[in-house]
Amino acid sequence: MSKEKVLVAMSGGVDSSVCCAILKKKGFDVIAVTMKIWDGEVCTNSAGGSHACYGPGAWEDIEDAKKVAAYLGFPLTVIDLRREFRDIVLDYVVDEYLSGKTPNPCVLCNRMVKLSALLDKANDLGIEFDRVATGHYVRSKFDEERNRYLLLKAKDKEKDQSYFLYSLSQQQIAKCIFPLGDYTKKEVRKLAKKMDLPVKEKKESQDFFSGDISNLFGKKGKQGKILDKEGNVLGEHKGIQYYTIGQRRGFGVAKGLPLYVTGIDKESNSIILGEKSDLLDDELLANKLNWVAIEKLNDELEVKAKIRYRHKEAAAIIAPNKKDTVLVKFKEPQSAITPGQAVVFYQDDVLVGGGTIKK
Numbered sequence: 001m002s003k004e005k006v007l008v009a010m011s012g013g014v015d016s017s018v019c020c021a022i023l024k025k026k027g028f029d030v031i032a033v034t035m036k037i038w039d040g041e042v043c044t045n046s047a048g049g050s051h052a053c054y055g056p057g058a059w060e061d062i063e064d065a066k067k068v069a070a071y072l073g074f075p076l077t078v079i080d081l082r083r084e085f086r087d088i089v090l091d092y093v094v095d096e097y098l099s100g101k102t103p104n105p106c107v108l109c110n111r112m113v114k115l116s117a118l119l120d121k122a123n124d125l126g127i128e129f130d131r132v133a134t135g136h137y138v139r140s141k142f143d144e145e146r147n148r149y150l151l152l153k154a155k156d157k158e159k160d161q162s163y164f165l166y167s168l169s170q171q172q173i174a175k176c177i178f179p180l181g182d183y184t185k186k187e188v189r190k191l192a193k194k195m196d197l198p199v200k201e202k203k204e205s206q207d208f209f210s211g212d213i214s215n216l217f218g219k220k221g222k223q224g225k226i227l228d229k230e231g232n233v234l235g236e237h238k239g240i241q242y243y244t245i246g247q248r249r250g251f252g253v254a255k256g257l258p259l260y261v262t263g264i265d266k267e268s269n270s271i272i273l274g275e276k277s278d279l280l281d282d283e284l285l286a287n288k289l290n291w292v293a294i295e296k297l298n299d300e301l302e303v304k305a306k307i308r309y310r311h312k313e314a315a316a317i318i319a320p321n322k323k324d325t326v327l328v329k330f331k332e333p334q335s336a337i338t339p340g341q342a343v344v345f346y347q348d349d350v351l352v353g354g355g356t357i358k359k
Contacts, residue, residue, distance in 0.1 A: 003029040007129035009114055010034045012061030015135030017068040017199050018188045022179045032076040033122055034065045037085040067198040084117040097241035100264035101340025111167045132175050138162045139181035140173055149173040151292050151351040156184040163309050166344045166354035167290045217241055224269035237271045240264050246336030280333040286343050286355035287325045293352045303345040307337055
């Protein structure tokens with residue numbers, strides 16, 4: 001009986017490297033691929049520092065992935081996805097920022113690039129595989145009662161990355177293996193050292209971009225007014241794409257008390273500043289919904305909702321709304337609810353679903 005072939009998406013970091021090692025030890029036939037996505041747009045030199053997914057450190061990451069594959073003794077193919085990444089992710093990011101929103105590129109990348117375009121390219125290259133594995137800290141299982149594949153929080157709640165995977169389809173979850181879901185980050189580090197992996201001392205990746213991303217916008221965007229909540233002009237901003245709800249610095253405006261971005265108005269090309277209390281709100285509207293634990297939201301449902309990855313989940317009631325949206329009402333006001341960001345719903349460890357914050 002032949003071994004089950006598992007295609008592993010390697011980043012060149014500790015997590016995906018340990019993921020490969022665990023699968024190989026369990027007897028799987030490991031086949032690794034690495035995405036080439038950086039096209040030189042971001043110019044900061046990150047050599048020796050913490051790398052981002054998209055930036056100059058990508059070249060070093062690819063070389064690290066090659067070293068790990070050679071060390072563990074399995075093939076690795078570098079797949080050029082620069083065009084797909086620009087068309088799917090970067091163009092979306094630019095459009096969202098220019099619309100006054102703050103996008104979450106990782107959510108889109110996982111669904112459309114890492115677990116879609118990458119697999120299509122691998123198939124085109126004749127790479128055969130039965131399952132797909134990534135180094136995400138998340139767990140999955142099939143629930144017979146619901147007749148659905150579920151995503152569950154990882155054992156390591158501080159490292160849990162289910163938030164970034166809420167938009168995966170049932171077909172994608174069914175095909176995926178997440179070997180790190182039952183490990184803590186500390187345990188993964190220990191495994192990397194115990195196995196003497198070439199990346200055992202490598203720093204954690206930081207953020208999505210590395211360096212100055214202003215050249216991604218080219219000549220798009222323009223300066224506009226900075227207003228207070230009464231509409232008084234406080235100054236001039238350099239372009240709405242450089243601001244996000246809750247931002248406290250970078251305005252060049254002094255008013256004798258801390259000021260925060262409380263609103264971004266694309267129509268008037270304005271940034272609105274206010275006090276910290278002005279950031280509080282107890283409800284939001286979400287669209288672009290994807291349900292994991294349920295087929296559809298038909299009635300009100302009590303959940304815990306996260307409005308950002310590092311945001312503490314908060315008790316809320318979600319309810320169907322018109323035009324394929326969901327109304328989220330929090331039991332306590334939340335700070336800096338940001339259009340464009342993902343809102344993800346949980347019941348205990350089970351990821352119910354999520355969407356994009358519309359307003």
